[in-house]
Amino acid sequence: MDVLLTLLYVLFSICVLYPPTEFVSAGFVIAQLFENYLGSEKKNFIEYHTKRITMTALIHSTLPFGYVICLWCGGERGPWMLSAAVGTAILPIMMCYKILCWWEYNSTKHPAVRSLLYYASPGQDWRVVANSLNIEFRSVDKVSVPLTATSKFVATETWLIKVSQYKLNIVKQDDCTLMVTATDNHNVTSSGEDKIQYVNIEAIPSVDEVERFVFRVSTAAMRDLLQRLARPIRVPEHLSLLTTQIERFVAVFKQHIEQNPIYYVDQEIEQCICCMQSQADVKITRRCLAPPPHLGGGLQQCKNCNCRVLWCAACIGRWWATRAAGPQERWLAGRCTCPVCRAPFCLLDVCPARPARPAPRSQAPV
Secondary structure (H helix, E strand, O other): OHHHHHHHHHHHHHHHHOOOHHHHHHOOOHHHHOHHHHOOOOOOHHHHHHHHHHHHHHHHHOHHHHHHHHHHHOOOOOOOHHHHHHHHHHHHHHHHHHHHHHHHHHHOOOOOOHHHHHHOOOOOOHHHHHHHHHHHHOOOOOEEEEEEOOEEEEEOOOEEEEEOOOOEEEEEHHHEEEEEEEEEEEEOOOOOOOEEEEEEEEEEEOOOOOOOEEEEEEHHHHHHHHOOOOOOOEOOOOOOOOOOHHHHHHHHHHHHHOOOOOEEEOOOOOEOOOOOOOEOOEEEOOOOOOOOHHHOOOOOOOOOOOOOOOEOHHHHHHHHHHHOOOOHHHOOOOOEEOOOOOOEEOHHHEEEEEEOOOOOOOOOOO
């Protein structure tokens, strides 16, 4: 009985310390069980995590004492029970003293506040800096990347934040350098056709007073994170980032459409309406011939597209890849539809768009 009870309590403790997906989905995690006490993370980010870290540390320190109580409830009455109860009860008592030390002197020793003290001006209360961070966290422009069930990485316009069970690592983007320190690849399928890569990124503050920290994300999540960062992530020469399946397709897609005839445009070419970063450089114009009648009835036939030059080659390639069906080797042989007018087109219909060259002026006779 004691062995079974011990195994069950060990399993319970592991689920409390490192909650699996099932526990998170069921709401059996500290942040959700004490939601009324913790408040809203979005409204007051720093206050929420000061309470959460305090509650997490206190509950985790009571797990050994809870084990002794479970044994006593299970009928264990050994002579060592009293000593075990006293010994394990010391942990939550010591943690209560530690928590009191955290909250004294305006909570300046709290793990959630310690990183903010450097960014407070002399004589300024750290709550001023916390209020600025809280306002940025409410913005919809922030990027939040889950790391584990109990940790995440958040990038706002000014701040980089790593949230963990017992700590908050906070640093300003302007005072920090992000560098890839390690990569590891994993096969999604047994054949190794699809791979996923994880990268370890270290945040290196420019001052020693702010603590360094490391977080681990997938390559796809890192690319989403780059949109919010003020500085690029440095990648050492001996490390290489794995390109995604869509990126590999876009590279091949660009090579093929460059072989099509150039479509000259008389009007000014604008920015791509999808990414708004690159200039629109492709025009969908039907060039392929309709198949013979006895071969028709298969794929939807290409149609004329009357849209002007709106897209860049990379965005059209991604649009094609997200709607392609079947094995990747046959994506280029299929058809796609125009993002605007939905006219079907094939690879032969995607032509590079270039501004029309002005006709040379004839010189007036002398």
